[in-house]
Amino acid sequence: MTDEARPRSAAALALADVVKHYGSRTVLRGVSLQVHPGEIVALLGPNGAGKTTAVEILEGYRVADGGEVRVLGQDPRRGGGALKARVGLMLQGGGLDPRSTPADLVRLYARLHDGARNPGELLAAVGLAGVARTRVRRLSGGERQRLALALALVGEPEVLLLDEPTAGMDPEARRATRALIGDLRAGGRAILLTTHDLADVERLADRVAILDEGRIVVEGTPGDVAAGAEPRLRFRLARALEPQELGALAVALGAASAAATPVSEAGDGAGSYRVDGTPPGPDLVAALATWCAGAGIQIVELRAATATLEERYLELTGDRDVEAVA
Amino acid sequence: MSRPAAPLRAVAALASHELRLTARRGENVLVTIVIPAGVLVFFATIGTVPGIEGRPVDFLVPGSLALAVIASGLVSLGIITAFERSYGVLKRLGGAPLPGWGLVAAKGAAVLALELVQVAVLLAIAAAVLDWRPAAGTSIPLFAVALVGGTAVFAGLGLLLAGTLRAEATLALANGLFLVCLVVGGIVLPVDRLPAPVEAIARALPASALADLFRAALGNPTEILGPILVLASWGLGAAGLAVRAFRWE
Numbered sequence: 066m067t068d069e070a071r072p073r074s075a076a077a078l079a080l081a082d083v084v085k086h087y088g089s090r091t092v093l094r095g096v097s098l099q100v101h102p103g104e105i106v107a108l109l110g111p112n113g114a115g116k117t118t119a120v121e122i123l124e125g126y127r128v129a130d131g132g133e134v135r136v137l138g139q140d141p142r143r144g145g146g147a148l149k150a151r152v153g154l155m156l157q158g159g160g161l162d163p164r165s166t167p168a169d170l171v172r173l174y175a176r177l178h179d180g181a182r183n184p185g186e187l188l189a190a191v192g193l194a195g196v197a198r199t200r201v202r203r204l205s206g207g208e209r210q211r212l213a214l215a216l217a218l219v220g221e222p223e224v225l226l227l228d229e230p231t232a233g234m235d236p237e238a239r240r241a242t243r244a245l246i247g248d249l250r251a252g253g254r255a256i257l258l259t260t261h262d263l264a265d266v267e268r269l270a271d272r273v274a275i276l277d278e279g280r281i282v283v284e285g286t287p288g289d290v291a292a293g294a295e296p297r298l299r300f301r302l303a304r305a306l307e308p309q310e311l312g313a314l315a316v317a318l319g320a321a322s323a324a325a326t327p328v329s330e331a332g333d334g335a336g337s338y339r340v341d342g343t344p345p346g347p348d349l350v351a352a353l354a355t356w357c358a359g360a361g362i363q364i365v366e367l368r369a370a371t372a373t374l375e376e377r378y379l380e381l382t383g384d385r386d387v388e389a390v391a
Numbered sequence: 392m393s394r395p396a397a398p399l400r401a402v403a404a405l406a407s408h409e410l411r412l413t414a415r416r417g418e419n420v421l422v423t424i425v426i427p428a429g430v431l432v433f434f435a436t437i438g439t440v441p442g443i444e445g446r447p448v449d450f451l452v453p454g455s456l457a458l459a460v461i462a463s464g465l466v467s468l469g470i471i472t473a474f475e476r477s478y479g480v481l482k483r484l485g486g487a488p489l490p491g492w493g494l495v496a497a498k499g500a501a502v503l504a505l506e507l508v509q510v511a512v513l514l515a516i517a518a519a520v521l522d523w524r525p526a527a528g529t530s531i532p533l534f535a536v537a538l539v540g541g542t543a544v545f546a547g548l549g550l551l552l553a554g555t556l557r558a559e560a561t562l563a564l565a566n567g568l569f570l571v572c573l574v575v576g577g578i579v580l581p582v583d584r585l586p587a588p589v590e591a592i593a594r595a596l597p598a599s600a601l602a603d604l605f606r607a608a609l610g611n612p613t614e615i616l617g618p619i620l621v622l623a624s625w626g627l628g629a630a631g632l633a634v635r636a637f638r639w640e
Contacts, residue, residue: 124486146395146488160483162475164412176404177487180393220393220488 076101077137077224077255078123084131085118092118094279095132098257102223105246105256107266107287110276111382116259117157119276120226123257124154137224150178153222157229159213163202167193167212170201171219178220191215192241206233214242218249225249227258231265243269263375273374277382291374298345299376300353301366305335314356321352336365345369395488405489405497410504413467422569423462423509428516431455434579435521442584448521452513453605454578459509460541461572461598463502466565469549472498473561476553482640495550502546506538526610533615537604540622544597547629554637572598597625 076099085093092115100106110116121127122134125141125148134141139148161170167188175181188194191211196204204212210233217225230246231239246269250256260266266273267287274284283290306314311327318325324342343349350369357364395401413419431451434440440447475481484494517523548568552561572578575589576598582590593599600618607613 126482126485146490149486150393150395150488152486154483154486156479156483156486158479160479160481162412162478162480164415165408169408169411173404173408174487177396177401177489178393179396216483223392 076135078226078257079135080119080123080129080132081134082132083119083122083129083134085115085122085127086130092279093122093129096276096279096281097132098274098281098284100224100255100257102255103250103253104271105250105258105269107270107273108257108259108276109261109263109266109273109378110259114276114382115279116276117228120228120257120259124152124226125149150220151223153217153220153225155213155217155225155227155230157232159209161201161209161212161216163200165201166198167201167204167208167215168197170212171215174216174219180221181219182221184219187215187219191218191245192238207235207238210234211238211242214245223254225254225256225258227256229260229262230258231260231262263373263378267374275378275381282381283377287374291377293377295380296344296369297376298340298349298353299330299366299368300338300364302336302338302357303363303365305329306338306362310360313360314353317356318349318352321348322346325349325352393488398490398493401489402493402497402500405484405493406500406504409471409497409501413471413501413505416471419467419471422466423459423505424512427455427459427462427509428513430458430573430579431513432516432520435517440580442581448517448523449526449609449611450581450606451579452517452521452523453609453611454602455513456510456537456605457541457576457598457602458573458578459513460506460538460601461545461569461576463505463509464542464545464547465549465552465572466569467505467549468498468502468546469552469565470558470562472550472553473556473558476638476640477558479640485639498550499542499546502542503539506542510538528610528612530608530610533604534608536619537601537608540604540619540626541597541601544601544622544626544629547626547633548597550637551629551633554633554639572596575599577602595621597622600625 078100080096080098083093083096084091096115096119098106098108098119108116108119118127122129123136123141125144128142136144136148137151141148168184171184171188175184185194188197191214193208193211193215196208201209201212210230214227214230217227227246231242234242243265246256258265258269270287272285273287273290274281275290276282283293314327315325318327318340322343326341327338328341330337330339340349350367354364396404435448435451438447440450443450481494549565552564556564575582575585575593576596577593578598582593582599585593600621603613603618604615604622607615
């Protein structure tokens with residue numbers, strides 16, 4: 066065994082201080098992340114944060130310009146077929162030929178492995194037995210996602226790299242897919258998933274890492290990450306405020322706390338606001354309620370509790386990705 | 392946990408998958424089987440090919456075989472691969488436990504298998520409908536050289552287009568080149584009947600070289616060294632460029 070191939074870490078997936086440039090643009094600025102067997106880690110971040118690049122470096126599609134990359138102890142660029150057989154991939158977009166059928170594709174990928182899962186059983190496990198002979202182009206978005214997941218699972222991999230595994234699924238398929246991924250963790254697989262769906266993270270991930278502008282800005286359990294956010298008063302009104310109304314509200318809240326600034330939370334739709342600059346104290350709540358009563362605007366929702374993961378995410382990434390998480 | 396399948400088994404699996412998909416696509420069957428057969432029957436039925444001695448069918452059978460190879464390698468393989476690239480199919484296969492050469496080997500094997508079907512259909516039509524018989528000097532080894540060499544050249548060109556251009560551009564260009572080969576590639580019209588400057592270009596193109604090799608293999612007295620050199624040069628050039636320039640996504 067060469068030094069290259071000797072395992073250096075118990076982690077199944079490891080990025081250490083990884084740097085990647087595209088021309089003059091730096092997309093990863095020293096990213097370090099580990100995923101251990103029996104663990105699900107979610108990599109979260111706005112579009113363009115470097116998530117897909119990080120995953121593609123682990124997949125062996127791209128070469129890091131600096132740092133160290135290990136998949137099951139090996140350099141993914143040099144592991145060859147033996148390493149690829151142990152890694153299950155789910156690419157964004159799936160990489161599925163629209164004229165194939167699920168039965169064709171799962172059988173093909175099964176035949177590329179020695180010791181693969183039974184194609185028929187696998188299609189049943191992901192809920193595609195009924196459309197096994199339907200052309201991919203006639204499948205729904207969620208069915209294509211499940212087929213891409215089946216291709217990732219066909220070789221009984223030890224490591225799974227899942228790029229947005231529940232995107233485009235209806236709630237029932239989403240629930241079933243989360244259960245399937247949870248079972249894989251119970252079976253000792255190391256799973257790295259990228260997602261925009263914060264419910265995936267809250268329900269599945271043991272740890273979450275938020276990537277922004279090429280750096281991991283926070284990493285921990287979803288609960289720990291959410292708890293790190295500043296508590297803020299958040300409220301939803303029966304209708305969106307006119308600019309002059311927002312100005313009047315700012316003046317009213319300023320009486321309770323000089324720094325209080327109401328801002329619109331576009332990601333939650335019209336009528337959702339947050340008060341920046343001050344903790345959600347009783348004076349602030351009273352000032353808001355008084356102003357709304359005077360203006361005749363109903364408060365539909367009012368919250369002064371600890372931030373959710375979504376709020377923390379938006380705080381860390383500067384609200385740049387509100388559309389993707391809405 | 393699994394291991395990679397034996398390389399030849401993996402290549403056979405991918406080749407048979409490719410072949411099944413090709414057979415399912417109506418436009419592939421049209422361009423690889425129906426058009427070469429139609430060209431053969433149409434021009435042989437007209438009854439004359441200007442500038443040749445002997446029966447037109449003896450000129451047209453090797454020409455239609457060359458056209459069939461061009462249709463499989465350049466048009467069908469090129470267009471399928473270009474769309475596979477745009478759908479991310481090639482990238483996904485790159486993550487499967489398949490040796491690096493496996494994809495090209497599987498595609499080459501699938502094209503050769505398709506060509507055997509094309510040869511059988513064209514020769515059967517020629518014999519049954521056009522009263523064609525192989526000449527006394529027919530050489531199966533030379534026929535095999537023409538088939539494999541022509542496949543290497545036109546599959547290499549098809550992969551070069553597929554790996555460097557957008558899928559829609561590959562579709563247009565492959566069909567355009569197919570038409571050029573049909574008209575000036577010595578398929579239905581001898582290249583020496585073309586205007587002198589066009590003839591010089593046509594002789595340097597792989598289509599006429601391939602058609603001439605098929606003519607020699609089927610017993611027509613034709614010089615073969617020139618066509619072999621033309622085909623070998625194009626084969627090395629296309630393969631070399633495809634290896635350097637091919638982008639998987």
